[in-house]
Amino acid sequence: MSEQEDKFNRGVALAAKLFEGAPAGGVKMSKAFRNDTMGHLFGDVWQRPELELQERSLVTCVALIALNRENEQRLHFTGAKNLGVPREKLEGAIAHVAHYAGWPNAVTAFRVLDEVWPVED
Amino acid sequence: MSEQEDKFNRGVALAAKLFEGAPAGGVKMSKAFRNDTMGHLFGDVWQRPELELQERSLVTCVALIALNRENEQRLHFTGAKNLGVPREKLEGAIAHVAHYAGWPNAVTAFRVLDEVWPVED
Amino acid sequence: MSEQEDKFNRGVALAAKLFEGAPAGGVKMSKAFRNDTMGHLFGDVWQRPELELQERSLVTCVALIALNRENEQRLHFTGAKNLGVPREKLEGAIAHVAHYAGWPNAVTAFRVLDEVWPVED
Amino acid sequence: MSEQEDKFNRGVALAAKLFEGAPAGGVKMSKAFRNDTMGHLFGDVWQRPELELQERSLVTCVALIALNRENEQRLHFTGAKNLGVPREKLEGAIAHVAHYAGWPNAVTAFRVLDEVWPVED
Amino acid sequence: MSEQEDKFNRGVALAAKLFEGAPAGGVKMSKAFRNDTMGHLFGDVWQRPELELQERSLVTCVALIALNRENEQRLHFTGAKNLGVPREKLEGAIAHVAHYAGWPNAVTAFRVLDEVWPVED
Amino acid sequence: MSEQEDKFNRGVALAAKLFEGAPAGGVKMSKAFRNDTMGHLFGDVWQRPELELQERSLVTCVALIALNRENEQRLHFTGAKNLGVPREKLEGAIAHVAHYAGWPNAVTAFRVLDEVWPVED
Numbered sequence: 001m002s003e004q005e006d007k008f009n010r011g012v013a014l015a016a017k018l019f020e021g022a023p024a025g026g027v028k029m030s031k032a033f034r035n036d037t038m039g040h041l042f043g044d045v046w047q048r049p050e051l052e053l054q055e056r057s058l059v060t061c062v063a064l065i066a067l068n069r070e071n072e073q074r075l076h077f078t079g080a081k082n083l084g085v086p087r088e089k090l091e092g093a094i095a096h097v098a099h100y101a102g103w104p105n106a107v108t109a110f111r112v113l114d115e116v117w118p119v120e121d
Numbered sequence: 122m123s124e125q126e127d128k129f130n131r132g133v134a135l136a137a138k139l140f141e142g143a144p145a146g147g148v149k150m151s152k153a154f155r156n157d158t159m160g161h162l163f164g165d166v167w168q169r170p171e172l173e174l175q176e177r178s179l180v181t182c183v184a185l186i187a188l189n190r191e192n193e194q195r196l197h198f199t200g201a202k203n204l205g206v207p208r209e210k211l212e213g214a215i216a217h218v219a220h221y222a223g224w225p226n227a228v229t230a231f232r233v234l235d236e237v238w239p240v241e242d
Numbered sequence: 243m244s245e246q247e248d249k250f251n252r253g254v255a256l257a258a259k260l261f262e263g264a265p266a267g268g269v270k271m272s273k274a275f276r277n278d279t280m281g282h283l284f285g286d287v288w289q290r291p292e293l294e295l296q297e298r299s300l301v302t303c304v305a306l307i308a309l310n311r312e313n314e315q316r317l318h319f320t321g322a323k324n325l326g327v328p329r330e331k332l333e334g335a336i337a338h339v340a341h342y343a344g345w346p347n348a349v350t351a352f353r354v355l356d357e358v359w360p361v362e363d
Numbered sequence: 364m365s366e367q368e369d370k371f372n373r374g375v376a377l378a379a380k381l382f383e384g385a386p387a388g389g390v391k392m393s394k395a396f397r398n399d400t401m402g403h404l405f406g407d408v409w410q411r412p413e414l415e416l417q418e419r420s421l422v423t424c425v426a427l428i429a430l431n432r433e434n435e436q437r438l439h440f441t442g443a444k445n446l447g448v449p450r451e452k453l454e455g456a457i458a459h460v461a462h463y464a465g466w467p468n469a470v471t472a473f474r475v476l477d478e479v480w481p482v483e484d
Numbered sequence: 485m486s487e488q489e490d491k492f493n494r495g496v497a498l499a500a501k502l503f504e505g506a507p508a509g510g511v512k513m514s515k516a517f518r519n520d521t522m523g524h525l526f527g528d529v530w531q532r533p534e535l536e537l538q539e540r541s542l543v544t545c546v547a548l549i550a551l552n553r554e555n556e557q558r559l560h561f562t563g564a565k566n567l568g569v570p571r572e573k574l575e576g577a578i579a580h581v582a583h584y585a586g587w588p589n590a591v592t593a594f595r596v597l598d599e600v601w602p603v604e605d
Numbered sequence: 606m607s608e609q610e611d612k613f614n615r616g617v618a619l620a621a622k623l624f625e626g627a628p629a630g631g632v633k634m635s636k637a638f639r640n641d642t643m644g645h646l647f648g649d650v651w652q653r654p655e656l657e658l659q660e661r662s663l664v665t666c667v668a669l670i671a672l673n674r675e676n677e678q679r680l681h682f683t684g685a686k687n688l689g690v691p692r693e694k695l696e697g698a699i700a701h702v703a704h705y706a707g708w709p710n711a712v713t714a715f716r717v718l719d720e721v722w723p724v725e726d
Contacts, residue, residue: 028473032458040641062180066187066188089172096172100193101184104313124245124246153292154579216634216638301546309551333393335535352396366486418663425668429667459661459668512724516696556708
């Protein structure tokens with residue numbers, strides 16, 4: 001198996017673990033971009049050791065809150081839950097980021113959080 | 122001392138600790154916004170327990186990278202250094218966020234990091 | 243009643259007045275962020291005298307158009323209507339901001355305006 | 364016919380050609396902004412010779428991907444198809460822009476592309 | 485004089501009035517974009533009656549704060565001053581918009597305000 | 606030579622060709638991000654055949670205008686010049702994108718264009 005295939009497979013495995021139970025949202029990408037995503041992003045960048053996996057997940061969630069990317073929040077808030085990030089930490093991060101990126105982003109994020117990770121869980 | 126004054130003082134103390142050694146950049150704000158900043162943001166939001174202080178610092182840095190806010194990065198990258206966040210963690214976060222917010226934001230952030238926290242430190 | 247509770251109550255009262263008749267969109271926030279929103283944002287910032295309430299409403303609408311925040315536009319365009327801001331003023335602001343933030347933001351805003359404040363009103 | 368009316372008519376004609384078959388999305392704009400859009404934007408800016416029409420279409424799509432403007436992508440990806448821009452070129456542009464504006468924008472764009480220009484076409 | 489020339493001249497006159505005393509920042513634009521700016525934006529959009537000139541100025545400043553456009557703030561904060569918008573109103577708008585667009589934008593805006601409209605004025 | 610090293614070398618060669626004569630701006634990146642940039646972005650994504658090199662350059666410039674990324678515009682406007690993209694095409698793209706991303710972005714871009722590619726050239 002080539003290094004490229006190995007990265008791709010590791011990326012697919014990580015994505016499956018992160019997004020288990022996330023709202024279905026399979027997007028038909030070009031083959032090249034699917035390689036960028038599975039091989040490079042999940043198979044290489046996400047696997048690096050400078051940040052623990054829970055930290056990467058939190059970093060990703062914060063970036064998506066700051067950028068107001070609602071659909072990707074659905075995936076990565078689920079990912080945070082699957083990795084064991086405490087819900088309180090996400091709530092704290094949303095309220096914190098509200099002050100750096102604006103209230104509407106926080107309202108979006110709380111709505112998504114309630115949708116993919118309701119409190120009763 | 123009123124609750125408001127107490128928050129304000131705690132905010133000023135935290136900001137002094139965070140930004141010690143940061144490039145001078147005192148901005149003349151209105152009195153009301155200075156209260157919002159010292160009393161509400163640093164004196165209340167930043168003092169909440171859901172995130173440890175190092176985590177809040179990392180969350181703030183990530184939001185500022187995602188938003189490409191260069192001047193505030195100067196302050197908060199210094200803050201991360203002062204709080205003991207490892208430089209490698211910031212480097213990892215910058216490269217990670219590059220994929221969610223775009224390469225130019227990462228280039229900006231590495232430039233600021235090199236400026237306020239050179240490797241020789 | 244403490245100063246904090248007083249602010250919170252004034253914030254809740256203002257939000258009720260602003261958003262009367264707005265599309266339902268209650269979001270489950272953390273308790274801390276609900277305090278930030280009702281106590282700090284609506285109970286303090288929005289109550290300050292430098293801008294009249296109609297002006298604050300227009301300022302808020304313009305910020306939300308510039309930021310392309312569709313859900314919050316639903317609330318604050320309704321708020322502008324409830325406060326007596328003329329519809330023509332909002333229309334003029336949308337077309338104006340189109341030139342500073344881009345056409346797509348204006349198209350979004352006209353769609354939301356037509357939805358929450360149809361011309362027949 | 365005045366110069367203004369002539370521009371307006373040319374703009375309406377170009378928009379009709381670009382957006383034929385696009386998902387219905389008529390937005391009620393103010394009269395002034397409709398003039399800005401049909402007379403100035405489509406009737407003047409889009410008619411200028413420095414860029415060929417296919418190039419303008421690609422430039423517009425790229426800007427909308429970079430800005431993550433989903434609704435306008437529906438119109439202009441259809442426009443690119445109507446003008447004969449190859450689908451592969453759009454796919455390549457989306458994956459390319461992912462690296463400058465972030466992955467979530469590319470995921471949005473691939474979703475919209477699949478919706479308005481499915482591969483089976 | 486054609487309608488186009490008339491608009492252009494009115495636009496140049498308004499821009500001269502707005503930006504008198506602003507930091508020099510003449511930018512070499514293409515001829516077409518100079519026409520877009522002077523003829524369409526300042527000569528047409530800015531001259532419309534739905535908003536008074538002071539209101540248009542405030543709307544523009546708010547959009548530029550929300551978008552964090554520092555250079556244009558230099559011009560339009562000066563414009564607000566030239567038109568007689570009270571400084572307190574701008575200060576209030578900056579602190580208000582901080583909550584919708586994030587703290588770093590407000591810090592930028594207060595810095596620019598202090599630069600082009602110092603309190604001692 | 607491994608596939609990774611090969612990509613890295615091809616990326617370095619392309620970047621050298623693109624950015625010849627650009628304002629010096631070497632940024633000290635982490636080793637991992639330098640690999641992401643040279644190996645993945647310039648060595649892989651930029652080398653794909655769906656877009657010609659001149660088109661990739663224009664696509665990149667447009668994304669950077671839409672995102673208002675001034676420093677990267679310095680590099681990529683120089684790149685467009687080095688690759689033989691006509692200056693008029695960039696001017697047309699800037700004025701076009703003004704309408705989708707806002708006037709301030711176009712003013713920034715014309716300023717950078719005048720700086721790295723003055724008309725007298």
